[in-house]
Amino acid sequence: MIRSIFFYLLIVGSAINGNSQDLAFYADAMINADKAEHRIFASQKFEELFTKELEYKDSYSQEFKELEWISIVYPNDKSFRTISWQVNLGEGNYKYVSFLQTEDQLWSIGDEGDMALDEYGKIQWIEWGGALIYNIVESGDTYTLYTFRYIDEYTKVKTLESLNINGEYAELGYDQFQDGEGALDYKDRLVLEYSSDANATLNYQETNNRIVYDNLIAVMGRMDGQGPTMVPDGSYKSYDLVNGKWRAKDKLFDQVMQSPPRSTDRQKAKKDILGRSKGN
Secondary structure: OOOOOOOOOOOOOHHHHHHHHHHHHHHHHHHOOOHHHHHHHHHHHHHHHHHHHHOOHHHHHOOOOOOOOOEEEOOOOOOEEEEEEEEEEEEOOEEEEEEEEOOOOOEEEEEEEEOOOOOOOEEEEEOOOOOEEEEEEEEEEEEEEEEEEEEEOOOEEEEEEHHHHHHHHEEEOOOOOOOOOOOEEOOOOEEEEEEOOOOOOOEEEEEHHHEEEEEEEEEEEEOOOEEEEEEEEEEEEEEEEEEEEEEEEEEOOOOOOOEEEOOOOOOOEEEEOOOEEOOO
16 A cells, blocks of 8 residues: 555545445455455455545545444544454465544555554654554543554564644654553553464453553464464553553552463454454
């Protein structure tokens, strides 16, 4: 995808009514088709058609509810939304497409963007490599994005990103997350990089305004060619919002499991990260 900010076409009305069946078909195929070449072809067609839809002036009013296989997430104030999806390209490779949209502007990600694996440093949205965005939380004067992506066949990553929108610019990263309990430094994002055969938690608890995530430990990987990797150890860390900053707590619970949980040890997930039933 071309790295750019799109300004809306001055056309009244969106063409979604004419393309809805094609978009729904290609969205389904790019996620659920058995063969990688079919998923790739469907992804190319879907991205081409859907980008055109988003470029229409009134597209922000379209909810695209028929596109159940992509993630469309709003903050509580509905001031913007993110639209993202992942495509399995086969052989451990994935493609990510992530849009940021307000009523007036549309940002796309870069062709060869930064995957945001460094906990320090700000990234312009159009320089970002994208991810699947599964939650947005308002935190002080900024918004916090919860993201997921595969790095390769061995590794997944979840990140916590602060988003700032200022006119034509949209930037990820803000020194809002304390770098460990009692630390004086604050990092720009939280990054959980862990084994692809494990599941890691990174969620927001609305009732107590708290971020909860798995503590990760180093182990030897169990997949051929994997090498050392990180997995949850059964304990949790957290962040609480204090004066506009996320204050770290290095141990949320005292109980630690005797062995690190893996996806084979837990009940197999029947839903994807967005809470939808998985396709075959």
